[in-house]
Amino acid sequence: MTTYNNQSKLLAAVDCIIFGFDGLHLKILLIKRGFEPALGQWSLMGGFIKKNEDLDEAATRILKKLTGLEGIYLEQLHAFGQPGRDPIDRTISVAYFALIDIHQYEKQLSNDYHPEWFNLNEIPKLIFDHTLMVEAAKEKLRYKAAMHPILFELLPNKFTLPQLQTLYEEIYSASLDKRNFSRKILSTGLLIRQKEKDKINSRRGAYYYKLDKGKYEKKFQSFLNIIPNSHKLR
């Protein structure tokens, strides 16, 4: 026997939950589905896995197709395989979540997909089980960000501590003490203060910081405890 007989084949797809942060709110990028079924309805960006493509490759390809971006933080989230989740044909979808700097994205809007950013609490009805996927992605992002220095991926190359704090506050719907926050963040040693200040968002101006890339790679697995009592969440 050199084939697997009698096993039913099915379609395999990838869907991407793309997070961005506009300085105030955490958002995800949705598209208007361009083909039947559910043409015109809001959907995650996705696509079928090609014949000679690995899952990660497929996700990277799809992310690039929508955003034009490469070298993005991308992580496999979960495989979804309910029979009937796609009404047309049995399809397993492997969901990925991506964190992008929303400003890099905005520069190049040229798409057939009519993509739009939605605040997390204003997400429209989505096709299939995409709402489930988004929920799972939100949860995983919160889980992971409580322990790993991951949220930098949502900010520009240079960012300020107030920006970073706002992002944490948005993600955890919590307000944080800025003295404790900066103490914890700076104690990781991951940030390098720049000489320039951001004078756009305040009169006085806040120092820009950059990630220490070397330490970032090494320390990625380190656990932060940015959110006081984050272990009591949920």
Next chain:
Amino acid sequence: MTTYNNQSKLLAAVDCIIFGFDGLHLKILLIKRGFEPALGQWSLMGGFIKKNEDLDEAATRILKKLTGLEGIYLEQLHAFGQPGRDPIDRTISVAYFALIDIHQYEKQLSNDYHPEWFNLNEIPKLIFDHTLMVEAAKEKLRYKAAMHPILFELLPNKFTLPQLQTLYEEIYSASLDKRNFSRKILSTGLLIRQKEKDKINSRRGAYYYKLDKGKYEKKFQSFLNIIPNSHKLR
């Protein structure tokens, strides 16, 4: 258009990494593959996903087929989809990991699969990408157990603190201070001390404990910090 034309279909499978603990060592259960290709080689227990089956269902079915057990801790680990990972036909496999009480298993060995338990550091060469899967499962188990009270799943209904400590020590290749260990574990309030003692493993005997199931469900998300400096691991 009411079908997805021109998309290539493929096979979808589930593979299970089954962990057990014999009181001394953490082990995984492997089988001798019963069909070509790679007949007779060591492999994870797995199977194709059926026509009307969800992924979790498939994993549950496969776990039951091998161990006879139901109601087992089972969690999706990762989807593996390298083209060519199965030399016969393009197959995506969704890996699950399971934690079982090895003693419940031992009671009923009656299998065509010739299953055997292997210590984690004595795992033989496995087919396809199963070695990768096992590595990922080990890592995830260590990650998760550092923060969630999950290891009880590997122990019998009644267990002693020394047993539990040995399990933690085995998983993290660390030796722990038993005073600090018991303080931390008991402070979760998850354990209920029984009146009987385990007189098998020591002369003096150690109290048995049972899980407080109610609190366990509620507190599952709680973060423990059993391993001092677990955040410095890896």
Next chain:
DNA sequence: CAAGATTCGTGTCAAATTAACACTAATTGA
């Protein structure tokens, strides 16, 4: 150009948590 408004940046202290550490108690087997 002075006064007011805004937001940034920083330090202390008390409370809680953590890690390090050693001895007595219970039981069995010789």
Next chain:
DNA sequence: TCAATTAGTGTTAATTTGACACGAATCTTG
């Protein structure tokens, strides 16, 4: 009954955490 083994427990010092408030820098406006 003595020796050997393993269980069970408490204190202290160090570290980490959370709560808390004010002066500094800069821009705007009158």
